[in-house]
Amino acid sequence: MSRTPLDTVEHATATPDVELPWAELGLKKDEYERVVEILGRRPTGAELAMYSVMWSEHCSYKSSKVHLRQFGEKAPQSDALLVGIGENAGVVDVGHGYAVTFKVESHNHPSYVEPYQGAATGVGGIVRDIIAMGARPVAVVDPLRFGAADHPDTKRVLPGVVAGIGGYGNCLGLPNIGGEVVFDSCYQGNPLVNAGAIGVMRHEDIHLAKASGAGNKVILYGARTGGDGIGGASILASETFDDAKPSKRPAVQVGDPFQEKLLIECTLEAFKEKLVVGIQDLGAAGLSCATSELASNGSGGMRVTLDDVPLRDSTLSPEEILMSESQERMCAVVEPDKVDRFLEICEKWDVIATVIGEVTDGDRLEIYWHGGKIVDVDPRTVAHDGPVYERPYARPSWQDELQADDANKLPRPETSEELKDQVLKLVASPNQASKAWITSQYDHFVQGNTVLAQPEDSGMIRVDEETGLGVAIATDGNGRYAKLDPYAGAQLALAEAYRNVATTGAKPLAVSDCLNFGSPEDPAVMWQFAEAVRGLADACQQLGTPVTGGNVSLYNQTGEVAIHPTPVVAVLGVIDDVARRTPVAFQEEGQLLYLLGDTHEEFGGSAWSQVIHDHLGGLPPQVDLERERLLAEILISASRDGMIDSAHDLSDGGLIQAVVESALLGGKGARLVVPDGLDAFTFLLSESAGRAVVAVPRSEEVRFNDMCGARGLPVTRIGVVDGDSVEVQGEFALSLDELRTAHEGTIPALLA
Amino acid sequence: MARVVVDVMLKPEILDPQGQAVQRALPRLGFEGVSDVRQGKRFELEVDGPVDDAALARIHELAESFLANTVIEDFTVKVEEEKAEAGK
Numbered sequence: 001m002s003r004t005p006l007d008t009v010e011h012a013t014a015t016p017d018v019e020l021p022w023a024e025l026g027l028k029k030d031e032y033e034r035v036v037e038i039l040g041r042r043p044t045g046a047e048l049a050m051y052s053v054m055w056s057e058h059c060s061y062k063s064s065k066v067h068l069r070q071f072g073e074k075a076p077q078s079d080a081l082l083v084g085i086g087e088n089a090g091v092v093d094v095g096h097g098y099a100v101t102f103k104v105e106s107h108n109h110p111s112y113v114e115p116y117q118g119a120a121t122g123v124g125g126i127v128r129d130i131i132a133m134g135a136r137p138v139a140v141v142d143p144l145r146f147g148a149a150d151h152p153d154t155k156r157v158l159p160g161v162v163a164g165i166g167g168y169g170n171c172l173g174l175p176n177i178g179g180e181v182v183f184d185s186c187y188q189g190n191p192l193v194n195a196g197a198i199g200v201m202r203h204e205d206i207h208l209a210k211a212s213g214a215g216n217k218v219i220l221y222g223a224r225t226g227g228d229g230i231g232g233a234s235i236l237a238s239e240t241f242d243d244a245k246p247s248k249r250p251a252v253q254v255g256d257p258f259q260e261k262l263l264i265e266c267t268l269e270a271f272k273e274k275l276v277v278g279i280q281d282l283g284a285a286g287l288s289c290a291t292s293e294l295a296s297n298g299s300g301g302m303r304v305t306l307d308d309v310p311l312r313d314s315t316l317s318p319e320e321i322l323m324s325e326s327q328e329r330m331c332a333v334v335e336p337d338k339v340d341r342f343l344e345i346c347e348k349w350d351v352i353a354t355v356i357g358e359v360t361d362g363d364r365l366e367i368y369w370h371g372g373k374i375v376d377v378d379p380r381t382v383a384h385d386g387p388v389y390e391r392p393y394a395r396p397s398w399q400d401e402l403q404a405d406d407a408n409k410l411p412r413p414e415t416s417e418e419l420k421d422q423v424l425k426l427v428a429s430p431n432q433a434s435k436a437w438i439t440s441q442y443d444h445f446v447q448g449n450t451v452l453a454q455p456e457d458s459g460m461i462r463v464d465e466e467t468g469l470g471v472a473i474a475t476d477g478n479g480r481y482a483k484l485d486p487y488a489g490a491q492l493a494l495a496e497a498y499r500n501v502a503t504t505g506a507k508p509l510a511v512s513d514c515l516n517f518g519s520p521e522d523p524a525v526m527w528q529f530a531e532a533v534r535g536l537a538d539a540c541q542q543l544g545t546p547v548t549g550g551n552v553s554l555y556n557q558t559g560e561v562a563i564h565p566t567p568v569v570a571v572l573g574v575i576d577d578v579a580r581r582t583p584v585a586f587q588e589e590g591q592l593l594y595l596l597g598d599t600h601e602e603f604g605g606s607a608w609s610q611v612i613h614d615h616l617g618g619l620p621p622q623v624d625l626e627r628e629r630l631l632a633e634i635l636i637s638a639s640r641d642g643m644i645d646s647a648h649d650l651s652d653g654g655l656i657q658a659v660v661e662s663a664l665l666g667g668k669g670a671r672l673v674v675p676d677g678l679d680a681f682t683f684l685l686s687e688s689a690g691r692a693v694v695a696v697p698r699s700e701e702v703r704f705n706d707m708c709g710a711r712g713l714p715v716t717r718i719g720v721v722d723g724d725s726v727e728v729q730g731e732f733a734l735s736l737d738e739l740r741t742a743h744e745g746t747i748p749a750l751l752a
Numbered sequence: 753m754a755r756v757v758v759d760v761m762l763k764p765e766i767l768d769p770q771g772q773a774v775q776r777a778l779p780r781l782g783f784e785g786v787s788d789v790r791q792g793k794r795f796e797l798e799v800d801g802p803v804d805d806a807a808l809a810r811i812h813e814l815a816e817s818f819l820a821n822t823v824i825e826d827f828t829v830k831v832e833e834e835k836a837e838a839g840k
Contacts, residue, residue: 114823227765252824254762256769313765326767350776 007045008372025052038381046374049319050288059285060386063520064552067530070537071547078546080509088132090548092510094574099203100471101133104196104514104570106553111193114252115160120168121255122195128281131267134207135199139461140169142179143475143568147188149430149750157191166441171257175450176442177459183430189558194514209280211298211333214361221346221353222263222329226312228253229325259328266349275338282329288322290331295379301364304357318369393526405617407603412681420732427660428742429611432653437747451578457500457649462578470578474500479564480605481620486528487535490567491623494539496651497571502632503649505582505639506573513550513569518562520554528565542625586666586721587645593719597691606687607652627690634713643700650691656684658693672719672728680731754803755832760820761792803831
């Protein structure tokens, strides 16, 4: 049997003319030439594997970087921010010595290929980011977007995704407290499966991904390394270097939540004993990423012996080991005299741990295989100095036409009867209908600290049992708004998440974002991306909530057709005492309903225009960030001082959607009066931003009105909590039974 | 009546947490010498009528679309011999 010799650095230097499959690995010609230039020779197969995967769009952010810089440049001064962009996740101070880390990421493509495992490993990956910061994960959230609700492929993808999220999260014992489910045919073939997680720690427990201190050991621990997710590297392995190998490795990774649970406990115990100098989880790009990032963020270099990596499949080539995306693995840097104790803890938790290398006092990342040096690079060139593209972008030619197609001119209901029918149709439409069938498959209350979960405006977790300190998180994004105006759409996503957090009584502190877009090679998509980032950065600056991290998912498109630009924004807030939270559900009959904010005729991108007219055009609702800030302040004060008993933010579906949800959740109806100066249709269905509806006990009416008046927030009394129907005086009444059947029957009928 | 057996196994490269759990339990129970365990599923289908090529093609189709998740699993279809004479 003839084997080609191991492609060592020496061999590469001696054989400069060997052709490498750089194109198959996704590198462009000029990128490959750049690698050759950096190294001063052709790369070895292992080096090529590392560069190709670390310079991919997913890992290098090469198309998005030039725009994402704004999140740093425009970052508002915030005392709460302890760790900002660039680490595994951002960290925010929430008081009493507690810090909270949170982040949202995408796992879109894997979830389309294999819905269960794709979604499950998405949860696993984001949870490891949280552990890597030194925090104990306490909750997860999942913003999801699928194709049309009645499309056959949605019936394949959605149940798998939901079961995967539930299966992994429930096994880990993490409550799922929020997220969204949106249907739109633009996501057909490109479902968006975003996953977020929150972790809690003490300030002094923050850990960073860096390898410092020559002589310190690099320990790989967790699952064995197998051939997961290395479709690309197998080309390198099978066609160029060793033809005897199986040529096709699966791109699908399978998760093992029980292994992840052990990883959490084992890592936290090692943190507690202060055994860890630096730490990094293994996600996309596996060991390539972990070693190059740890080494480049630290003070020295790193030497790794790849033979020591525990394998699940002994036939793996070194290139494949470097690129493998096997789940449930972490990499820690540990001082030599603490290694024994670290390994002891791993053994106690039944976690395989192996010293695979050490930190050196040089500045190179060197990797050995069978005694030969197969990688010798400056780790910065792999991890940080990837290509940066200033991709051309241009406002698409159809944008003007889209905006001119004004939704406000669509035919409106002419009679009360017609209005009633449309309202009923709206609350039963897949996007507005109750998602309980989906969210009830997740465990909301495990760990016993969940204060609010779906369908509340934001999820809320108690952090400190003694004081009642808690955090709230909301995720929002409206692709329809963003399609009409990406700048405003991104701001509206932030405004809604910010408002949702405040509606439950928490003060918004910081932002994480997951930016889902089509191909950056399309100037129109790139323009959408640039506008959305600019809008989000500007709005974060104005609202004083810095972006702490997140993720960009590009190439979400089928052929030439991209998804709606979909920036998903997560806002994290803090509440001093979770007992003061404000729920969505109506609490008591007789309480007065107030509408906070101004209502304009705004139907562009609205749920009404979609459900009734299948229309998308015009302009999204206006953004007024100062109003959002004022509204939030009022909602937080009112919650703290016990002036309101329930509150619900107004967003898609408008006022009637919010009132119906509060009524159904509370089992109490409402009588509404159309305020002077508004017609019933606009009052009920407009989607003007910066609004909320609150229920005020009669005893608090004067105090509440005085507060709003003193601060200049428009407030309108619109009715009272009463009876067992939602009645709009002079227009129609819908019984709660009828509404419940419509609102809660849709999703089970489509998917169960 | 004939019996057709469909065996479904995770593809060799795919992680098998269940198999690993079994493998880890074996030495604890005193069974040494087993270095790897992979766990699969076996379906026994009782088929009406003759198991001809058409019937097998149909079973292949149902196995591919329903019994196995071919993104991560492989399957084999085999006809089990009549047992009547083999008894005793």
